[in-house]
Amino acid sequence: MLDIRIERTATPKAKPTDETKLGFGHIFTDHMFIMNYDTGLGWHDARIVPYGEISLSPAAMCLHYGQEIFEGLKAYRTADGSVQLFRPDENFKRMNVSADRMVIPELNIEDCLYALKTLVKMEEEWVPHTEGASLYIRPFIIATDPYVGVRPADHYMFIIILSPSGAYYSTGLNPVKIYVEKQYVRAVRGGTGFAKTAANYAISLKGQQEAHDQDYEQVLWLDGVEQKYIEEVGSMNIMFVIDGEVVTPELTGSVLPGITRKSALEICRKKGMKVSERRITIDEVAKAYDEGKLNEVFGTGTAAVISPVGHLKWGDKIMTINDNKIGPVSQMLYDTMTGIQWGKIADEYNWIVKI
Numbered sequence: 001m002l003d004i005r006i007e008r009t010a011t012p013k014a015k016p017t018d019e020t021k022l023g024f025g026h027i028f029t030d031h032m033f034i035m036n037y038d039t040g041l042g043w044h045d046a047r048i049v050p051y052g053e054i055s056l057s058p059a060a061m062c063l064h065y066g067q068e069i070f071e072g073l074k075a076y077r078t079a080d081g082s083v084q085l086f087r088p089d090e091n092f093k094r095m096n097v098s099a100d101r102m103v104i105p106e107l108n109i110e111d112c113l114y115a116l117k118t119l120v121k122m123e124e125e126w127v128p129h130t131e132g133a134s135l136y137i138r139p140f141i142i143a144t145d146p147y148v149g150v151r152p153a154d155h156y157m158f159i160i161i162l163s164p165s166g167a168y169y170s171t172g173l174n175p176v177k178i179y180v181e182k183q184y185v186r187a188v189r190g191g192t193g194f195a196k197t198a199a200n201y202a203i204s205l206k207g208q209q210e211a212h213d214q215d216y217e218q219v220l221w222l223d224g225v226e227q228k229y230i231e232e233v234g235s236m237n238i239m240f241v242i243d244g245e246v247v248t249p250e251l252t253g254s255v256l257p258g259i260t261r262k263s264a265l266e267i268c269r270k271k272g273m274k275v276s277e278r279r280i281t282i283d284e285v286a287k288a289y290d291e292g293k294l295n296e297v298f299g300t301g302t303a304a305v306i307s308p309v310g311h312l313k314w315g316d317k318i319m320t321i322n323d324n325k326i327g328p329v330s331q332m333l334y335d336t337m338t339g340i341q342w343g344k345i346a347d348e349y350n351w352i353v354k355i
């Protein structure tokens with residue numbers, strides 16, 4: 001078992017009283033988990049300490065060459081007041097895949113789960129009580145060597161911070177407007193698309209900003225070579241229901257293997273629905289739309305769970321999907337996943353880890 005030194009804060013913060021105003025990602029709890037890595041020593045010095053600033057050399061390698069990876073998951077409070085996690089092992093498995101791609105030393109998954117559970121248990125009171133609100137969990141690793149040169153680092157920090165977050169949908173499941181990006185690309189074959197690393201998000205900002213300027217909420221990325229195959233949305237995977245079949249881009253290395261995506265596919269398959277993971281072009285989607293066969297489009301991701309797409313803009317073509325309303329597959333997936341996450345329905349998949 002990982003030996004974790006615990007240092008409690010002497011000055012706990014006041015917890016937010018109005019959980020309808022939590023927003024996302026700007027309030028942090030009282031403590032954080034930290035562990036260091038040094039070549040020769042491995043991961044060591046696991047500790048939970050008061051949340052606060054960390055000291056880094058201005059030459060720290062993560063600041064210059066982006067050797068960084070991260071994860072995102074949530075802790076949910078159930079009706080009986082207990083707290084639970086959704087497939088946290090999948091997040092740490094994915095973190096190790098990202099680590100390998102970014103030449104960062106791998107973590108022991110059992111140690112990470114133990115560290116996370118210990119931290120969340122300590123911060124249990126920070127898990128919101130309001131329906132739909134949750135505690136967002138952000139594990140990340142940064143390269144810390146003070147060295148201005150390009151090579152894999154010898155020293156790293158693994159940190160977990162926690163952030164109480166408001167309900168993603170406070171006014172019901174509103175369909176989003178998505179802009180199909182024709183100019184910029186997010187990932188290329190052989191690149192880092194499948195890894196959760198800062199660079200993938202930095203290079204997406206420009207397209208995202210231009211989409212926002214045109215009043216679109218998110219960008220749908222096409223492949224980086226021919227710009228014709230659909231990949232994913234800014235922070236979600238994408239699914240289409242075409243003539244009754246659920247179709248999603250296969251994982252070819254330039255798409256993040258989403259845990260919500262994987263779970264949604266498992267639910268659909270278990271229900272006996274037709275599902276296919278394959279390459280799909282934007283032309284095929286537009287053709288299905290013209291023929292009246294594009295039944296639903298939705299994103300999948302930890303933040304929104306299921307995000308129905310109401311408008312898809314591809315050049316001059318604007319597709320209005322399912323009358324800009326949530327469709328039956330999206331609704332079923334949303335109800336099933338949130339039901340399991342908040343403990344309202346039985347977890348027949350064994351996805352829940354209790355704190």
Ligand SMILES: Cc1ncc(COP(=O)(O)O)c(C=O)c1O
Nearest residue numbers: 235236237256258259260301302
């Ligand atoms: C680029 C990208 N794609 C997809 C996802 C969805 O992944 P998950 O379902 O694991 O949250 C995310 C969010 O983590 C993401 O950042």
